[in-house]
Amino acid sequence: MPEYVAGVDVGGTTVKIGLFPRGEKPLKLWEIPTPRGYALFPAVWASIEKTLKTLDIPKEDLKAIGMGLPGPVTDDGFMPAGCINSWLQPCNAVACMERESGILCAAGNDANAAALGEMRHGAARGHENVVLLTLGTGVGSGIIVGGKLLAGSHGCAGEVGHFVVNPGETEACNCGNRGCLEQYASATGIVRSAKRFLAQEDRASVLRGKEEMLTAKDVADAAKAGDGIAMEAMEVFGKMLGLAVAHLMLTTDPEIIVLGGGVSKAGTFIIDLVEKYSTAYTHIAKERAKIVLAALGNDAGAYGAAALAEQKLET
């Protein structure tokens, strides 16, 4: 009788769910819209239950559910800050999900889970000292040392997105601070930089007139095509992310740094940008981590959440 685990990657807009035969690739991966508040837990469980029924898998064969959540999560599943944009209040996600499902649950930060996913099945396979940087709406990270996720003592290990990389910044980050990495290296941040340069300069740019609908992809594509303003925005991205990467290299000194999230779809172009600056900012290092693109794309979170479930079963 095959055993299964579910991997649940909770995002601000959608929840991605995967049903995994233990230790294998997913049998099925699907998405539901993210319900606000406690409704998240019964909705996710209802969706898993429905899928089990469709696939004729008895509930008893589902051994554990792992969740990746967008915010700090302590080892026992408590989210002291809830989700940063407040659509989920502080709660113990493991307790909530176990109450709904009656099944053993595990939870961790979403970027941490994704790092585990990339290590077990993706771009960081075979490595034990890994950093995954997720460049999406925000910037998350998961740091693995000796094969284990750094959980930290107060639930904020790997909050690299809120490294202050530009103390002189005048605009505020979502977190309330000014000059956080997220303000330059997320998809939102790239668009913000491009708009700033468009407003400050008169130079021609293919981005002009598109300000309202501008995406990070537009900016990256224009930069690759040689647009000066777009390139300036991407240089800011590379410089700020390169500085943060340098600090990671001089802290846990990983073997490999994986760039994931929507922004990483711009490909090796961003690797080159980040490497240029991270090398300059780690003058003392003789050797450095490889910087590579994520391999699992948007599925890394679900893979990693399943890995959290597996780990819980193994302990």
Add this chain to the structure above:
Amino acid sequence: MPEYVAGVDVGGTTVKIGLFPRGEKPLKLWEIPTPRGYALFPAVWASIEKTLKTLDIPKEDLKAIGMGLPGPVTDDGFMPAGCINSWLQPCNAVACMERESGILCAAGNDANAAALGEMRHGAARGHENVVLLTLGTGVGSGIIVGGKLLAGSHGCAGEVGHFVVNPGETEACNCGNRGCLEQYASATGIVRSAKRFLAQEDRASVLRGKEEMLTAKDVADAAKAGDGIAMEAMEVFGKMLGLAVAHLMLTTDPEIIVLGGGVSKAGTFIIDLVEKYSTAYTHIAKERAKIVLAALGNDAGAYGAAALAEQKLET
């Protein structure tokens, strides 16, 4: 028959050596001037041998020698960069010392060793997630996660002194980069900042006329006594170190951060300065590491080197 280990803390000027009954405080702690080059190893061994003889301890009772060295050290004792100011060329310190002494040896970065010392016998006793920042001629750090030192994949874990915290800096750091933490938060860095402000401003200051002989202690004492220029230099110290501390809090999220080295003799005054900025730079954290002063002072390195020897015996 009691067993002993030796802890050897190699500094640029002196080598501090301790002879420790296993698991206990040192029986004897002494210093010798640091010989240049390979001569370090026979000189240290000769000094240990002489002390054993004086104390009537047979050589067979010395079970291992641990060394803390000022530079990157790999797990097997290799120093890929030698010592940063080049008085020791790249070599395998464990192999060199074992050749001289015929005794089992271990080696690690000096700041890493000191962190282990503070965890086993000093200010961080009872904690497993610890960062020690050594503020001396340079800035070193030792990072402990789950009771174990982060060694890193390329020997540069914990090179916090070379975090670029001020990319706009015009003067060069010893490492060749510009804007490294060491340029502001070391004893040398505090003096440099004070001299800069003295040159830039006309304000009266008790430091004026002392420029040639200025020490970090003079600057800290003057700042505590209300001197404006000295306080500006100490604010730069607090801001730059606070930024680095914030990045450490958002990376490994330690329970406790210990400030050691000569600069820490300025006492809780520097804790307050660093806390002010590290709190501001970690807006997202609900709880943070305690920041405390080191307890073992200049002996932490020798205690930690002895701990490296103990660990080697235990494996």
